[in-house]
Amino acid sequence: MDGLGRRLRASLRLKRGRGGSLQDNLRDAVKEPERAQEHCLPPFAGGQHFFEYLLVVSLKKKGSGADYEPTITYQFPKRENLLRGQQEEEERLLGAIPLFCFPDGNEWAPLTEYPRETFSFVLTNVDGSRKIGYCRRLLPAGRGPRLPKVYCIISCIGCFGLFSKILDEVEKRHQISMAVIYPFMQGLREAAFPAPGKTVTLKSFIPDSGTEFISLTRPLDSHLEHVDFSSLLRCLRFEQILQIFASAVLERRIIFLAEGLSTLSQCIHAAAALLYPFSWAHTYIPVVPERLLDTVCCPTPFMVGVQMRFQQQVMDSPMEEVLLVNLCEGTFLMSVGDEKDILPPKLQDDILDSLGQGTNEPQTSEQLNEHVSGPFVQFFVKTVGHYASYIKREANGQGHFQERAFYKALTSKANRRFVKKFVKTQLFSLFIQEAEKSRNPPAGYFQQKILEYEAQKKQKKSREKTVK
Secondary structure (H helix, E strand, C coil): CCCCCCCCCCCCEECCCCCCCHHHHHHHHHCCCCCCCCCCCCCCCCCCECCCEEEEEEEEECCCCCEEEEEEEEEECCCCCCCHHHHHHHHHHHHHHHHHHCCCCCECCCECCCCCEEEEEEEEECCCCEEEEEEEEECCCCCCCECCEEEEEEECCCCHHHHHHHHHHHHHHHCCCHHHHHHHHHHHHHCECCCCCCEEEEEEEECCCEEEEEEEECCCCHHHCCCCCHHHHHHCCHHHHHHHHHHHHCCCEEEEEECCHHHHHHHHHHHHHCCCCCCCCCEEECCCCHHHHHHHHCCCCEEEEEEHHHHHHHHCCCCCCEEEEECCCCEEEECCCCHHHCCCHHHHHHHHHHHHCCCCCCCCHHHHHHHHHHHHHHHHHHHHCCHHHHEEECCCCCEEECHHHHHHCCCCHHHHHHHHHHCCCHHHHHHHHHHHHCCCCCCCHHHHHHHHHHHHHHHHHHHHHHHC
């Protein structure tokens, strides 16, 4: 296929090379063939900087027509004395960001009302490293019709709830003066990112309000700190979420449609987070800019969000088999047809039963995340949690995965049929490659759940022997 969507392999790959126009950079970016884990937001231990840049992106009129061009009108910090390669890389990064802050296209008109939206995007470099853009789009303070602008924080850290709170503070200060933002962001830049469960407190002075102390707390369970499942649950039924999960597990093409940027961003992050401890390793764009809509024609796997205004354009595109999810109506507009049959029936029932328990009880955001994520983690524990026992190691510690023995160890025929397919995916391959390199299983949340499950099985066997 032609156009900007041709062979898109990332949210946006920032390709190293000579500088050029945004259009040229995007064409280069989408042709980059290297593979990387776009959605794998690693568990940050703490201690590094919160962010790289705070940007304000505004709409500037193009000529005499109705078109506007998103442009960076504020940047903190301003970097000086960069080496030539660093400067070129910064120019490419800053040149691409406005497109993702205003993915809806260039036709705008001044407004008197506009609901603020919080969303995010992911930029993937050629080396696989990721930069996340946390955005707050709103109307600036003032009277009469005006154009929205975007505050955008660029960071390597995936922690959406925490950065949403930071954007609240930035927005509050911007209503007073841009000059008030600087000391707050400077203090944040000098602070170390907290470890899971820890808090960093910033001291900030605001005119007419005095000194404020702002506490930023990181969730204790860091594997879910980059996600909020509430939007996904509002838009879809449990059975539909299960079918999306099944499609993602087999690395199919999935498109989400919604009106709002916030809904798209939150739902696609939530869908990808269900794959934990595995990482989506293909095209991943929470909100596809209008200029990159050709992405939906790609023959390779993707998970993308598209605004509802482009629905007809998507429907008219020459797409191969896709799952097209209308988040506004809670329906599937297109599907392959076998989504209900991908996962083993017994394990599907287990997931649905667990999701249905206690749904009417009030829950905090962290409790809700654990309630939704837990059954899917348990699914992987039951199907592939025995992986470490089937990595045969050489004297030097290098491991070799025994694939056939691994799936034959499953006693359930339905589970075995599923796992035989799953081991062929990049999701599993990338996971097992890391496991082969490590002498011991990583001491994370997934390993904890594996150990708990094995202990429960031993207790059950012990009780059965006692009864006999």
